[in-house]
Amino acid sequence: MKLGLLYEMQRPYEGTVVDEHQLYKEVIEQVLCAEEMGFDSFWLVEHHFLTGFSASPCPEVMLGALSKLTSRIRLGFGVSILPYH
16 A cells, blocks of 8 residues: 645734744655655645635745655645646
8 A cells, every 4th residue: 555645834813923944844744754664655735825824826946855865755836826837
């Protein structure tokens, strides 16, 4: 059996102060932990203009950083919005 993670980089609804730097740092830590635990893949979605839900408008940046920090876990796009590219 293969296990993977699908992240939307969720954050609290509007009106709540969010430290996006901390959110990105925590996601990186979680993916590194998942790789150590033997997870096979990590998928990241792309959401624009969902300030009260998701902090993932440009998954290429996060996936690029993770590709440098990981060695075995497979990285991919859960959703990529083509009209924005």
